[in-house]
Amino acid sequence: MEIGSGTPAGPRRRLLAFCWDYLVILTYLVPLVGLGVLINRFAPEVAAALFESPLKAQAMGFMLITLPVALYFVLSEASTRQATYGKRRLSLVVQDVNGSRIGISRSIVRTAAKFTPWELAHYFIWQSSFSDSPESPVFAAGFVTVWVLVGGDLAAMFFGRKYRTLHDRISGTSVVRM
DSSP states (O other), rough: OTTTTTEEEHHHHHHHHHHHHHHHHHHHHHHHHHHHHHHHHHHHHHHHTTTHHHHHHHHHHHHIIIIIHHHHHHHHHHHHTTTTTHHHHHEEEETTTTSSSSOOOHHHHHHHHHHHHHHHHHHHHHHHOSSSOTHHHHHHHHHHHHHHHHHHHHHHSSSTTTOOOOEEEEEEEEEEEE
């Protein structure tokens, strides 16, 4: 790809691409949930052992959900195609601010910044589900923080000519139409 090529992808196009990506993610999550239901039904002692504490539950959630989904984004966006399935469907690519392909390290930073609110939400879900007082203001503040981060990331797309999210700005990337 030529340096600096492409037109910045607008919010609508980027959100549609994420919807396509979410369908890909669901093709992984639905069978995983089905497996979880089967394990819980036929081997409840295994489920209880895997999710017996907030720390174990958080670790299992990270290993089974967050890590595979994050790897999908990291590897897809650092690949020669520079895009996930959803971005490819809408003729979008991820590049650095100079228009070059991003490497694996920049893709990791981008994905980590994108999914930090998601993982923070998981943390508060597990902590509150094991808590004696799940209605605690600490948990409420945690969930509000998650939504502020998500809202800030989305709102950032509307400031500036290049429609860059917070995770784009943190990682020095942009999403462009090709």
